[in-house]
Amino acid sequence: MSRPPIRRLVGLFCCLSLAFGTIVVRLVVLQVNQAGALQTRALDQRLREVELPAWRGEILDRSREPFALSIEARDVYADPRFVDDPWNTAVTIAPILGIEVGDLLPKLTAETTFVYLARQVGLDVAGRLEALNLPGIGFLAVSKRVYPAGPLAPQVVGFANIDGVGISGLELQYQSLLAGKPGERTQELAEDGRSIAGGIHVEIPPVPGSDLVCTIDRYFQYQVQAALEEAVRQNHALGGTVVVMDPQTGEILAMASYPWFDPNAPGDARPATWRNKAITDAWEPGSVNKVITAAAAVQEHALPLNQRIAVPDQMQVGTFTIHDSDPHPVEQMTLGDIIAQSSNMGAVLVARRLGSTELANYLSLFGLGRTTGVGFPGESPGIVLPVDRWTDASLATIAYGQGISVTPLQMISVYATIANGGEWVQPRLVKGWISSDGTYHPAPASQTRRVVSEETAHMVTRMLAYAVQAGTGTAAQIPRYQVAGKTGTARIPLPNGSGYFTDRSIASFIGFLPASAPRVVIAAILDRPATVYGGIAAAPLFRQIARYAIERLSIAPGRSLRLPPHALPVP
Amino acid sequence: MILGLVSLNALLAQRSFRIDDLRGRIAVLSQEQLELRHEQATLSAPGRIAEWAHRHGMRLPDDIRSLHMPSKGATAAPAGAADLDLKTLKEALEAVT
Numbered sequence: 240m241s242r243p244p245i246r247r248l249v250g251l252f253c254c255l256s257l258a259f260g261t262i263v264v265r266l267v268v269l270q271v272n273q274a275g276a277l278q279t280r281a282l283d284q285r286l287r288e289v290e291l292p293a294w295r296g297e298i299l300d301r302s303r304e305p306f307a308l309s310i311e312a313r314d315v316y317a318d319p320r321f322v323d324d325p326w327n328t329a330v331t332i333a334p335i336l337g338i339e340v341g342d343l344l345p346k347l348t349a350e351t352t353f354v355y356l357a358r359q360v361g362l363d364v365a366g367r368l369e370a371l372n373l374p375g376i377g378f379l380a381v382s383k384r385v386y387p388a389g390p391l392a393p394q395v396v397g398f399a400n401i402d403g404v405g406i407s408g409l410e411l412q413y414q415s416l417l418a419g420k421p422g423e424r425t426q427e428l429a430e431d432g433r434s435i436a437g438g439i440h441v442e443i444p445p446v447p448g449s450d451l452v453c454t455i456d457r458y459f460q461y462q463v464q465a466a467l468e469e470a471v472r473q474n475h476a477l478g479g480t481v482v483v484m485d486p487q488t489g490e491i492l493a494m495a496s497y498p499w500f501d502p503n504a505p506g507d508a509r510p511a512t513w514r515n516k517a518i519t520d521a522w523e524p525g526s527v528n529k530v531i532t533a534a535a536a537v538q539e540h541a542l543p544l545n546q547r548i549a550v551p552d553q554m555q556v557g558t559f560t561i562h563d564s565d566p567h568p569v570e571q572m573t574l575g576d577i578i579a580q581s582s583n584m585g586a587v588l589v590a591r592r593l594g595s596t597e598l599a600n601y602l603s604l605f606g607l608g609r610t611t612g613v614g615f616p617g618e619s620p621g622i623v624l625p626v627d628r629w630t631d632a633s634l635a636t637i638a639y640g641q642g643i644s645v646t647p648l649q650m651i652s653v654y655a656t657i658a659n660g661g662e663w664v665q666p667r668l669v670k671g672w673i674s675s676d677g678t679y680h681p682a683p684a685s686q687t688r689r690v691v692s693e694e695t696a697h698m699v700t701r702m703l704a705y706a707v708q709a710g711t712g713t714a715a716q717i718p719r720y721q722v723a724g725k726t727g728t729a730r731i732p733l734p735n736g737s738g739y740f741t742d743r744s745i746a747s748f749i750g751f752l753p754a755s756a757p758r759v760v761i762a763a764i765l766d767r768p769a770t771v772y773g774g775i776a777a778a779p780l781f782r783q784i785a786r787y788a789i790e791r792l793s794i795a796p797g798r799s800l801r802l803p804p805h806a807l808p809v810p
Numbered sequence: 811m812i813l814g815l816v817s818l819n820a821l822l823a824q825r826s827f828r829i830d831d832l833r834g835r836i837a838v839l840s841q842e843q844l845e846l847r848h849e850q851a852t853l854s855a856p857g858r859i860a861e862w863a864h865r866h867g868m869r870l871p872d873d874i875r876s877l878h879m880p881s882k883g884a885t886a887a888p889a890g891a892a893d894l895d896l897k898t899l900k901e902a903l904e905a906v907t
Contacts, residue, residue, distance in 0.1 A: 304851070304854065305847070305851045308844075308847060308848065308851060309844075310844050310845065310848050311841050311844055311845075362841070385848060387848060387851035387852040387855055388851070388852075388855035388856065388857060389855065389857060390857075391855065391856065391857065457856055458856050460856075461856035461857060461860065462856075465860070718873075719875075786874075789874070789876070790874045790876070793876055794876075795876070
């Protein structure tokens, strides 16, 4: 017996009502209760945020010619899932990319969705590949750091890695300034990755990095490097360092350390060549340090300028015997003679009159034992023993530049102080920077401090001029110009600290010109030349660079300083 | 009204195509500017110029003499300065000839 139709209809109605009710409830839940959350999830699936890299700023020389700049390039990648024929693809693109087929094939068959085939390839190479329209091969627009002048001031400029991050030199020191601020693009994309018309598209543009203007003159730098390389070759030296500085402003005009490297391919060179040895490496300065002993003695009136003292060729200090470079009878010498003839014994006698505390004080005032403030990565403060640990031997050896270590930058700053009338000026490598809107921001002026009086600096300058006129530095003479400077022959300590190599030395000459109104200070240092004398090895290098400085900086000869007649040795 | 909306839409679409074109042109010109900047920097590198000059038989002069004349507003020159300048000038001219 069948049910009456009305009851079946009511039952069906109830079922349908229940079903609809469920749907309505679910709809209310989805559309009202969870609407916001679901909309956000859906939008999240469609939105893509892409970082827009900032263009890295350039590094320019003082005339705003580029040392380092960035150009457009392409990274070539593969999605192996879409590579139809890995072997033929590898054979086709290998010669274009300059990579072996054997190196490409494993990448094209890898179990991954993304693999780099080559990075930072030129646009011409990328264009040739793009034209082939190979499935599974893609391209990313990137920038590439290039150094158009090649190995020119590479240790100063440094280099950036493949991701555009500074690794050494100014590239590292000014990373944040050069790098700029990356931007961001947010856009709504369809499932196939195409932009949805009328969808969200928000772009925060990147802020390009600032251009750094350094103090180096790249034409001067080239001449310095050429002269240094030639001097190293002629003297059969291991290497060398040259620094050229403006004594008034502290600006470094040239700075070179041989051997150097090409920053376009730093991996091809030994990492040791990446170091800017003028700033990061300390050496025992030898006789160039006598200028501090002399300046301290003049300032403290430790030895009247016209007084002669008896200088032997050797003396006993504690358990050591120290001696001059050449044997000689006891000589009567003024302070000027001691500097001109570079007498170690004379310097020791002068230092004893000064005392340890005073000499240590002047070493510190001249900036030894601490960084210069140039801020260069890896700057060495050098090594100066605390004065309470000095022995008689320390006082004696430090007087003539052994038993302490300094960087070439510290030592040229000492001479720049004398050239600048006794005022120390912090050396600097950066003149300023140009922000992305084109505004030039000069770097803050260098810090200064008074070390010795103007009269003392003037007197020491006369001694240095005398050293070039009639002392150990005659090889630095330049016709029509009065040069002031000092030779240095520094012995190299044994690795175990028990003494010094007898056959290895560092030859140096540091000086400035013209003596009466110095425009430029030059430090020329040769590492282990065949001859051990700074006057023979390094002074000619100084002279060559000084002659180029005269031409490049239009330096007038200036008046000649009257050299002290009493400085002549007594026969 | 519909005609107006359609026209406005067409105008906006046309503008957006023009903006796209200009963006593309800016990108191309920027790239070209970068390439030219790189080329200029490479060609003006001191090492390249020196090498080129050496290849063409040029060399640095052995002795360069600059003549520094006293400036117009200079204070009284020391005694004999004028003679010195004339002497230097004469020497320089003799060296040149």
